[in-house]
Amino acid sequence: MAGERGRRPGNPQTREPILAAAIASFVSRGYPGTTIRGVAREAAVDPALVMHFFGSKDGLFDAAIKKSLxxxxxxxxxxxxxxxxxxxxxxxxxxxxxxxxxxxxxxxxxxxxxxxxxxxxxxxxxxxxxxxxxxxxxxxxxxxxxxxxxxxxxxxxxxxxxxxxxxxxxxxxxxxxxxxxxxxxxxxxxxxxxxxxxxxxxxxxxx
Known part of the structure; x- marks a missing residue:
């Protein structure tokens, strides 16, 4: 949940760690094996924050490929x-x-x-x-x-x-x-x- 100890607050700087976690997940687990919750866990944020920045798994993938390619x-x-x-x-x-x-x-x-x-x-x-x-x-x-x-x-x-x-x-x-x-x-x-x-x-x- 948001506000848990160790979770990052919802500021603009949080987007980059989420994106880095997403890229790592897509590379190691592929598209089917990557989840919003898994990326949120790796980035130490609430899943709702991932949705806030990227809207959906497809939005996250779109941002990840634009960032990594x-x-x-x-x-x-x-x-x-x-x-x-x-x-x-x-x-x-x-x-x-x-x-x-x-x-x-x-x-x-x-x-x-x-x-x-x-x-x-x-x-x-x-x-x-x-x-x-x-x-x-x-x-x-x-x-x-x-x-x-x-x-x-x-x-x-x-x-x-x-x-x-x-x-x-x-x-x-x-x-x-x-x-x-x-x-x-x-x-x-x-x-x-x-x-x-x-x-x-x-x-x-x-x-």
Whole structure:
């Protein structure tokens, strides 16, 4: 209950410890295993305070992924010429997955999106707004949104096979080798010629 000894009062500074506890829980327990009460217990606050700041478990997850995902670092890698855009993106993407401070959070988000429709919707909206839209804005070829979607689907597929399912030999390949193999495909999606069938299929997926 609110006011118990050891519980934090409801001030704005309390939000960050709650969010930190939520991120840790989503990473270690996944979306289904994370609860408002569990997060409140770890943050030493009343569950009502978690609801006050975030409204619901979905609201808490939304805030957690925005806080924990290195979106800004991916957007930063988009800066520069189009000719080497895929190389920068893929290299940065794999570096983040290999990083012990970012990799577990990325894995937790993918796990959650695969297991829970609500989590998938939140991740889809984040990707569309904060990653795909900036990427499309840097492309000079036709159908930039569709090109960005193809690139994202390829990169997420690599992450799923390498880091989530750990399919060999992909899981054990050196990251630079993976990057060198995937980069030409991503670059074609971003700046190369795309067939009408590819455009039609991707446009349908966007609806």
């Amino acid at each position: 290195p979106v800004a670092l991916l957007v930063e890698a988009m800066e520069g010429d189009e000719e080497h855009l895929a190389e920068r993106l893929v290299t940065r993407y794999l570096e983040l997955w290999e990083d012990p401070s970012h990799g577990p959070a990325l894995a937790a988000v993918l796990h959650a999106a695969a297991a829970t429709p609500a989590a998938a919707d939140l991740l889809k909206e984040l990707m569309r707004k904060d990653l795909l839209t900036p990427l499309a804005g840097r492309l000079s070829r036709d159908h930039p949104e569709v090109r960005g979607l193809f690139a994202a689907s390829q990169m997420i597929g690599v992450a799923m096979m390498r880091y989530i399912l750990k399919v060999e030999p992909l899981a054990s390949m050196p990251a630079p080798l993976v990057a060198a193999t995937v980069t030409p495909v991503i670059q074609r999606y971003l700046t190369g010629e795309l067939s009408l069938e590819e455009i039609t299929g991707a446009a349908t997926a966007l609806l």
